[in-house]
Every structure is written in C-alpha cells, then in structure tokens.
Amino acid sequence: MITLGCRLNLAESETIRALVGADDMVVINGCGVTNEAMRQTRVAIRRARRDRPEAKIVVTGCASEMDHDAFAAMPEVDRVVPNAAKLLPATWGAFPNQRPARRHARAFLGVQNGCDHACTFCAIPMGRGPSRSEPVGQVVSAAAELVQQGAREIVLTGVDLTSYDGGLGALVEAVLVGVPALPRLRLSSLDTIEIDDRLFELITGEPRVMPHVHLSLQAGDDLILKRMKRRHLRAEAIATVERLKARRDIAVGADLIAGFPTESEAAFANTLALIDDCDIVHAHVFPYSPRTGTPAARMPQVSPVVARARAAQLREAADRRRRSWLASLVGTTQRIVIEKPGDRGHAENFAEIRLVDPSLAPQDHATTALPSADAALSAVRMGKIGDVRSVSIIDAAHDHLIGIPA
Structure with missing residues (x-):
C-alpha cells in the first residue's frame, strides 16, 4: 500500500x-x-x-x-x-476485516468526505464530490474498534471536516462520551468560520481533545482571500486564534498558499505576517499551481519562479517561528503516545519528541548542544508502542524535541 x-x-x-x-x-x-x-x-x-x-x-x-x-x-x-x-x-474481492490492517498508536478516522464549497484554486471537489458525513453511531463504533485494536490517539479527518452534518462539536462530544477508553482525540484541518460554540468549548476546555488546531487559512490578505472565495477575512482568522489561545495554550498549524494569481508584494507581505500574527508553529506551505478547470487557472498568473521564492520565504519564517517555539518547551514535561519504532511520539501540542537514554543525555539541561549521535542511536524504549507517558524535555533540534522519561 x-x-x-x-x-x-x-x-x-x-x-x-x-x-x-x-x-x-x-x-x-x-x-x-x-x-x-x-x-x-x-x-x-x-x-x-x-x-x-x-x-x-x-x-x-x-x-x-x-x-x-x-x-x-x-x-x-x-x-x-x-x-x-x-x-x-x-x-x-474481500470482506471487511478479512485481513487485519496494521494499526498504529495514532489512528486516522475519516468521518467526512467531499466539499460543497467552491474555492477558486481547488480541484478536490472534482475528485471527492459533494460533502457527505458518516453517521455519528458509525463513527463512534469505528473509534471504539480502533481503541480496542490499540490506538491511543484518534485523528478525525475529512476533506472539509468542520462541515460535518449536525456539527463537528456534536460529533466530538459523541466520540468522547461513547469511547471513554480513548485517551486522546485530535482534529485535522478546520475552517475557522465553521468552528461552532460547542466545538470551541471542547477544544479549549476538554483535556482529551488535544491543544492543537490546524487551520485552513490559505492566505493573509483580504483581497486574495476574496479571490480565492474563502469565507473568512484576515482579521477573523487572527481573532479566532486569539480567542482560542486566550482559553488554552494551543499550538496552531495552518495551510498557506504562495503566489496565488494577482498576488502583489503587499498581499504576500500580509500572508507572511500572518505567521507571527497567528503564532503558526505547524505550517504547510504550497506554491500555487494552476489546476485545469478551476476559476483561478483563468486569472492573471504570478510567475512560478516568484511563487516558489515566496513559498521559500514563508517556509523560512515558519521554521524560525517553530524553532523558537520548540526552544521555549525545553525544561517542560510533556505527555506523549509512544509510536513506532518505540523511541518517539508526539506531545499533546503535536511537537515531535524523540527519546534518548537518560544516562547518555547531557547533564546540563540548559545546554544548546544536542545529545551525541551515539545517544540518539541508544534511544531508550520507555514501554510498548501505544503507552502514554510523561517526558522531560531536555533539548530542542530544528524540527523536534529531545526528551527523557520524567
């Protein structure tokens, strides 16, 4: 596969x-x-x-x-x-569960498919069709089965997840109530304009819902957002993040597109500034590429060379923000689910943490020097895959944290 x-x-x-x-x-x-x-x-x-x-x-x-x-x-x-x-x-030519699928400590559960929106850059509705949602009872049953098979974190996924019929907040609540043995529930990409009150309360107040949101922002300039046919404006995205972070220490991720048709230097600067304005520490950056059959493909195009250069600038800014955020977590204690191969996992805020043998880790936890290659190769296994454990963060690399058993 x-x-x-x-x-x-x-x-x-x-x-x-x-x-x-x-x-x-x-x-x-x-x-x-x-x-x-x-x-x-x-x-x-x-x-x-x-x-x-x-x-x-x-x-x-x-x-x-x-x-x-x-x-x-x-x-x-x-x-x-x-x-x-x-x-x-x-x-x-098979029957469900004829052969057991390989299950992981973190499992992805699709609950919604397709999209009814018409963002001018997006070809996905051509491949996925209109929006439709899995029944709540079916989702709860599937989640319970994943937990029985060993999953300790479930990620609810969809093409347009926040358009889930009946409200995503109601679905999240049903999973939490219906699967009490599930320690951690995470959500994939969210549309800021569709975060309803119940979902907001669960993200900010329910410990089993992870303090990590990935937002479908795409751009930080109002004119570009309108030409994309997005349903939010720049100020609304910033306000959503501020409202979330005022209630809980939430790590923010976002999708961003560089070089959308008609994007000026000033418009790009607004998107670049969004990384700091929304405290984006998990950025997915894409240079715009025209898709046949989409309205944006017929708009005045930005040079692909310019689009790629702007994407590189966004990635550099996002990397700086991420490195600063990771460094700020040194000295803290984080909870992880141990994932394959057994020496790493993700914190609740979705920072990747790699484990090292405490006897080989630096004694001065304030040092900026990373553990040696030998220490990394001698990574200690803190238990079986799927265990939820506390980890003391002793250092930070450019894209992950380094920890020892707490």
Missing part, C-alpha cells in the same frame, strides 16, 4: 489494506491537490512497477479520479479504481 496526500487518504488506506485479498497487488492511493501531487503519484506508480515487476498495480485516489484516462493509459497500471468504489469490499 502506497499512500500520498492528506490524512483522509491515510485513513482510507488502512481500510483498503484490510480489504485487499491479494499478496501480489500494490495499491497506490494517490493525491491530486496540486500538479506536484499528481506528478508524485505518477512517480510512485513507476517506482512500484520497478520494485515489484510481477505485482498487479492498482491506482485509486483523487489523482486518478481527476485524470482517469491518463492514469489508465500508463503502461505500469493494471487497474484504476474510482474514489467512490475504493472502500467497498466488492471492489477488492
């Missing part, structure tokens, strides 16, 4: 893995969010054929949904499965 793209794809791939009844098959669940994602899907197909020349190569996901004929024509591809059919047992 080869998965590209979003967390919803990751969740769907686990279901596909349980349904596939053949050992001589490679399933590629591709992504179509950008032209680069389409290219990477084609690369993955060709690599799979080189690595497994005798295997049957099956392609599914948004990439092949958006350009079925092109993927079906690839000589490496034996079959293309539509998105609408990829989770059906009949597609794979």
